[in-house]
Structure formats: structure tokens, C-alpha cells
Amino acid sequence: MKRKIACLLTAIIYSVFILTGCAKQETTEKDDLTVIGMSQVGAESDWRQADTASMKAVFTEANGYRLLFDDARQEQENQFVAIRRFIQQKVDYIVVMPITENGWDAVLKEAKDAGIPVILVDRMVNVKDEDLITAHVGSDFYAEGKKATDWMKEKYANAEQVNIIHIQGTKGSTPQIGRTAALDDAVKANSKWKVIARMDGDFTEAKTYEVMKEYLSNRDTLPQIDVVYCENDNEAYGAIKALEGFGYTCGKNGVSVISFDATYNALVYCQKGKIAMTVECNPLLGPLVESVIKTLKAGEKPEKNRYVEESAFRPEDITEELLASRKY
Numbered sequence: 183m184k185r186k187i188a189c190l191l192t193a194i195i196y197s198v199f200i201l202t203g204c205a206k207q208e209t210t211e212k213d214d215l216t217v218i219g220m221s222q223v224g225a226e227s228d229w230r231q232a233d234t235a236s237m238k239a240v241f242t243e244a245n246g247y248r249l250l251f252d253d254a255r256q257e258q259e260n261q262f263v264a265i266r267r268f269i270q271q272k273v274d275y276i277v278v279m280p281i282t283e284n285g286w287d288a289v290l291k292e293a294k295d296a297g298i299p300v301i302l303v304d305r306m307v308n309v310k311d312e313d314l315i316t317a318h319v320g321s322d323f324y325a326e327g328k329k330a331t332d333w334m335k336e337k338y339a340n341a342e343q344v345n346i347i348h349i350q351g352t353k354g355s356t357p358q359i360g361r362t363a364a365l366d367d368a369v370k371a372n373s374k375w376k377v378i379a380r381m382d383g384d385f386t387e388a389k390t391y392e393v394m395k396e397y398l399s400n401r402d403t404l405p406q407i408d409v410v411y412c413e414n415d416n417e418a419y420g421a422i423k424a425l426e427g428f429g430y431t432c433g434k435n436g437v438s439v440i441s442f443d444a445t446y447n448a449l450v451y452c453q454k455g456k457i458a459m460t461v462e463c464n465p466l467l468g469p470l471v472e473s474v475i476k477t478l479k480a481g482e483k484p485e486k487n488r489y490v491e492e493s494a495f496r497p498e499d500i501t502e503e504l505l506a507s508r509k510y
């Protein structure tokens with residue numbers, strides 16, 4: 183009996199030893215992870231979802247990261263709350279996709295005072311002290327807008343007048359500011375171009391559909407519509423749905439719908455001719471953010487501002503190979 187008890191005790195002690203050993207090993211491994219606090223805009227568009235997927239694919243435990251991901255649901259105040267929480271949690275890096283540009287000085291100074299590098303992704307912020315930002319990776323939104331207006335210049339070179347409806351993205355966000363500025367500059371430079379209506383689509387299909395439907399409900403009193411300049415793909419889907427609902431044709435001999443992002447569905451719309459020009463905005467930014475973090479870890483200084491390469495597509499540019507290889 184005594185022998186049995188002794189054996190049992192040994193087995194228990196051994197199991198406890200193994201278990202605590204494993205647990206310890208797991209804690210140690212987790213402690214080695216680089217902790218990233220990430221504040222994402224929301225899930226307003228296909229582009230945004232592809233961007234989130236790109237981040238989540240890179241910042242995995244298998245790659246040595248613990249990702250604390252926060253979805254701000256398109257509210258800047260939610261981003262401030264998340265960033266303050268990340269500071270309390272003493273994360274190693276803060277990654278932010280800022281919804282709009284203004285109002286960031288105080289919260290980013292708190293991050294700087296806590297010694298946490300802040301990396302901006304996609305959009306920018308407007309702050310007095312540039313040192314609040316360690317690095318930015320994203321798109322040159324003015325250059326994107328210029329690609330669209332250059333195409334319009336070519337297409338309407340001989341037109342008497344070009345009537346444009348402008349659907350803006352989230353007001354005060356970097357893509358809205360850049361894409362709007364490119365259109366405004368082109369309108370100033372082309373005396374025959376006229377913005378006949380400007381509406382807020384907030385980068386969503388639903389909102390654009392609503393505002394366009396309301397605008398088009400006065401169809402009999404409206405001037406001819408030549409171009410609908412939508413500041414992203416999802417706005418274009420909403421605009422096309424409303425236009426077609428009121429009997430307009432979108433395409434070569436009808437309304438030219440312009441979109442930004444060039445996600446897979448937009449390329450399909452473009453192939454069918456419903457989108458006349460879609461300008462690429464690359465959401466696959468996870469690997470670039472990781473390369474900034476690796477540079478910082480190596481004690482080096484990353485590039486302050488890194489713009490990604492992007493192109494633009496017309497219906498004739500959409501091949502089956504392009505569609506098959508599109509990752510977003």
C-alpha cells in the first residue's frame with residue numbers, strides 16, 4: 183500500500199512538474215512576442231477589409247507578434263480611447279489608420295511621452311510636431327486623383343461641356359482631401375468642366391445609393407450627367423445602382439463612372455464597362471508595416487513617408503489574367 187501511495191505521489195509530482203514546465207515555456211515564448219496595438223478605421227469598404235486582412239496575415243503569433251486589434255467603427259473618438267489603452271498596456275508599437283487628419287496632437291504626444299513609436303498606415307494626420315509620427319506607409323491620394331482627371335481630359339477633349347457629379351469620401355480624411363483636390367484643380371484648369379453636384383458618400387455603398395437616389399429623384403429638372411467621380415469603389419456601386427434605377431446607362435455612350443481602389447469587384451464592373459476608369463489604391467500594406475518595425479528593431483531609421491506603387495484601369499485593360507491574379 184505504502185509503495186502504491188509513493189508511486190501515486192511521484193506521478194502527481196511529475197505531472198505537476200511537466201505541466202508547470204510547459205506553462206512556463208509558453209509564457210516565456212509569449213513574452214518574446216512583439217506587441218502591436220492597432221487602431222483600424224472600421225469596415226466601411228472592400229478596400230478596408232482587404233487592408234485588415236493584410237495586417238492580420240502578417241502580425242501573427244507564428245511571425246512573433248501579438249496583435250491587439252481595435253475597430254474604431256468610423257469614430258475618431260474610438261481611436262483615441264484605443265490608443266490610450268495601448269499606452270496603458272505598454273505595447274511595443276502603435277499602428278494607426280487615422281479616420282480624419284485633425285485633432286491628433288494630444289493623444290500622439292501621450293504615445294511619444296510613453297516612448298512608443300507610432301506608425302501611420304494608409305491615411306495621414308495633421309500635427310504641429312512631425313516627430314509625433316515615426317513613419318507612414320500608404321498611398322499618394324492626390325496622384326490617384328490626377329490619374330482619373332487625366333483620363334477625363336483625354337476622354338472629353340472635344341466636349342462642349344462636361345457635367346460632373348462628385349461623391350466625396352469621409353470628410354477630412356486624407357483620401358477625400360487628395361482626391362477632391364485633384365478634381366478641383368482639374369476643374370479650375372478646364373473651363374468646360376462643371377461640378378453640378380457634390381455629395382458626401384462616406385466611402386460606403388449604402389450612403390451613396392441614398393444620396394444619389396435623392397438627387398436623381400428630380401430627374402426631369404436635372405442637366406445632362408457626363409461623369410460621376412466617386413472617391414472609392416463602394417461609392418461607385420451605390421451610384422451605379424441609383425443611376426440604373428432611374429434609367430441611366432453607365433458606360434461608353436452613357437455616364438462615365440470613376441472609382442478608386444480597383445478591388446476585384448470594381449475590375450469586374452470595369453470589364454463590363456459600367457465603371458469607365460478605376461484607379462488603384464493598394465490595401466496590402468501589412469508587409470510594409472512589418473518592414474518599418476524590423477528597421478526600428480534593428481536600431482535604424484525607417485523612411486518617414488513611403489508611398490506604394492499604383493496604376494489605373496479602363497475596360498480595355500482588364501484581362502482574365504489580371505482578374506485571376508487580383509488578391510483583393
Ligand code: AHR
Nearest residue numbers: 227229304357385414463
Ligand atoms: O483610405 C483609403 C480609402 O479608405 C479607400 O479608398 C476606401 O475604400 C477606404 O474606405
